Amino acid sequence: MSILPAGGAAFEFTVPVLVVGAGAAGLTAALAAGEAGAEVLVLERDAVPRGSTALSAGLIPAPGTRWQRAAGEEDSPALFAADIMRKADGEPDPVLVGAATEGIAPTLEWLADSHGLDFSVITDFRYPGHSACRMHGLPSRSGEELVDRLRNAVEQAGIDILCDAQVTDLFADDGGCIRGVALRRPDGSMEQVGCDALVLACNGYGGNPDLVARHVPSLAGALYFGHPGNQGEALLWGEALGAGTRHLSGHQGHGSVAHPIGILITWATIMEGGIQVNAEGRRFSDESHGYSEQAASVLRQPGAIAWSVFDERIASIARQFEDFRQAEAAGAIISAPSIEALAEATGLPPAALRDTLERVEGCKAGQGKDRYGRAFEGVAPLQPPFRAVRVTGALFHTQGGLTTDGEARVLRPDGTALPNLFAAGGAACGVSGSRAEGYLSGNGLLTAVAMGRIAGAMAGGGPRHRNE
Numbered sequence: 001m002s003i004l005p006a007g008g009a010a011f012e013f014t015v016p017v018l019v020v021g022a023g024a025a026g027l028t029a030a031l032a033a034g035e036a037g038a039e040v041l042v043l044e045r046d047a048v049p050r051g052s053t054a055l056s057a058g059l060i061p062a063p064g065t066r067w068q069r070a071a072g073e074e075d076s077p078a079l080f081a082a083d084i085m086r087k088a089d090g091e092p093d094p095v096l097v098g099a100a101t102e103g104i105a106p107t108l109e110w111l112a113d114s115h116g117l118d119f120s121v122i123t124d125f126r127y128p129g130h131s132a133c134r135m136h137g138l139p140s141r142s143g144e145e146l147v148d149r150l151r152n153a154v155e156q157a158g159i160d161i162l163c164d165a166q167v168t169d170l171f172a173d174d175g176g177c178i179r180g181v182a183l184r185r186p187d188g189s190m191e192q193v194g195c196d197a198l199v200l201a202c203n204g205y206g207g208n209p210d211l212v213a214r215h216v217p218s219l220a221g222a223l224y225f226g227h228p229g230n231q232g233e234a235l236l237w238g239e240a241l242g243a244g245t246r247h248l249s250g251h252q253g254h255g256s257v258a259h260p261i262g263i264l265i266t267w268a269t270i271m272e273g274g275i276q277v278n279a280e281g282r283r284f285s286d287e288s289h290g291y292s293e294q295a296a297s298v299l300r301q302p303g304a305i306a307w308s309v310f311d312e313r314i315a316s317i318a319r320q321f322e323d324f325r326q327a328e329a330a331g332a333i334i335s336a337p338s339i340e341a342l343a344e345a346t347g348l349p350p351a352a353l354r355d356t357l358e359r360v361e362g363c364k365a366g367q368g369k370d371r372y373g374r375a376f377e378g379v380a381p382l383q384p385p386f387r388a389v390r391v392t393g394a395l396f397h398t399q400g401g402l403t404t405d406g407e408a409r410v411l412r413p414d415g416t417a418l419p420n421l422f423a424a425g426g427a428a429c430g431v432s433g434s435r436a437e438g439y440l441s442g443n444g445l446l447t448a449v450a451m452g453r454i455a456g457a458m459a460g461g462g463p464r465h466r467n468e
């Protein structure tokens with residue numbers, strides 16, 4: 001993984017735009033670059049494009065879409081930007097936040113109208129920290145469907161995706177202008193491809209334990225739930241080129257991965273009135289603050305385990321997610337007609353579990369906030385049959401990365417842009433600041449899709465597509 005002198009390259013062919021990585025960011029960038037009139041080639045290390053995008057719930061927050069308007073949901077880029085800034089304590093770059101929040105609704109409508117992705121908005125629950133129901137997803141609410149539909153759109157647009165092509169090195173001249181890349185094929189052979197512009201869309205460093213230990217020590221050694229191919233090349237190449245980096249400790253964790261089966265359990269289980277208890281049957285945090293910071297909280301509990309406790313009403317909401325249905329089919333979601341039966345099925349101490357649930361129901365009945373500061377007003381009480389699932393905390397993806405401007409150009413520490421290098425999605429610094437708490441649900445795909453479109457359009461030499 002290095003930067004090689006451009007003079008030593010022998011490119012087999014050259015394309016105007018190369019995109020490294022075929023997840024949400026790379027595929028959206030490819031569509032935008034193609035639409036701008038450029039010839040594009042996407043390079044993907046895997047045999048089939050998947051990335052963390054396929055592992056995600058595929059939910060993308062967007063303000064002011066036509067789907068929201070049809071549902072009577074009031075929202076605006078300014079409101080969304082304020083939510084992002086509040087969650088991350090004002091740390092993110094406002095220029096990036098502005099570009100992403102203004103760009104995402106037109107981008108989803110473009111993907112629907114020009115490429116047939118049939119988004120809809122989730123209105124039956126609101127994600128923590130969002131002032132409006134603004135999560136959009138495809139019918140299955142799965143990232144697999146998202147990446148498959150994007151790949152299909154790219155293929156329909158006549159854009160080539162070269163799979164089994166792991167980019168190992170970049171060729172650059174003395175001014176930092178990228179002239180091409182070297183890539184390795186599964187049989188170990190190497191190829192070199194030239195380019196006029198390069199889009200880095202190969203996500204962050206969550207799959208690289210050394211980089212995680214260095215930059216996100218609170219989750220060193222934790223379960224990594226993202227795509228293993230995300231090894232941090234964008235960060236390493238950028239650093240070698242003299243690019244700036246920011247918020248490298250920022251990340252998305254998740255405090256609700258079913259254990260040991262390893263299936264993501266939607267946070268709707270908590271936001272709709274569920275709670276988490278540890279092996280002693282005791283709560284340990286304000287779960288409603290956010291699932292990202294809950295990862296480290298769960299990992300601090302005995303055995304690094306917690307139980308999410310909810311009820312059948314909440315389970316029926318969660319069932320819209322493929323992941324939840326799979327967990328249920330696999331027997332990971334316990335059902336019990338009473339608190340005592342729930343304690344028996346989970347192995348939790350019955351007296352402590354009853355005490356915990358009674359305190360929570362007291363708060364819901366108007367006895368104020370709990371001792372962690374969670375407000376339960378207006379939340380329906382949990383009723384039998386109860387549901388519970390054993391979960392652990394995990395690292396989903398990193399949120400720090402290369403510094404970019406509102407046009408997705410990779411910047412040096414002095415604010416000047418590298419001549420022809422763009423980055424989007426997990427390859428670039430996101431809008432979550434430097435801490436897990438800063439991750440607002442959906443920040444990952446927000447920047448992958450919104451900034452991917454901008455990066456592709458810029459690399460393709462076309463318009464910025466931000467406010468049409």
Ligand SMILES: Cc1cc2nc3c(=O)[nH]c(=O)nc-3n(C[C@H](O)[C@H](O)[C@H](O)COP(=O)(O)OP(=O)(O)OC[C@H]3O[C@@H](n4cnc5c(N)ncnc54)[C@H](O)[C@@H]3O)c2cc1C
Nearest residue numbers: 021023024025045051052053056057167425426442444445
């Ligand atoms: C379980 C889980 C659930 C999530 N749920 C959500 C959600 O609902 N909403 C949300 O907004 N975010 C969610 N996220 C985060 C979201 O998945 C990521 O932020 C987003 O997918 C990043 O997109 P990307 O295109 O940057 O990266 P990816 O989708 O990971 O794509 C990067 C691609 O680059 C390829 N690649 C890497 N290195 C190279 C190389 N050297 N050469 C060639 N190819 C390379 C990889 O194989 C991969 O295909 C979730 C993440 C996880 C793990």
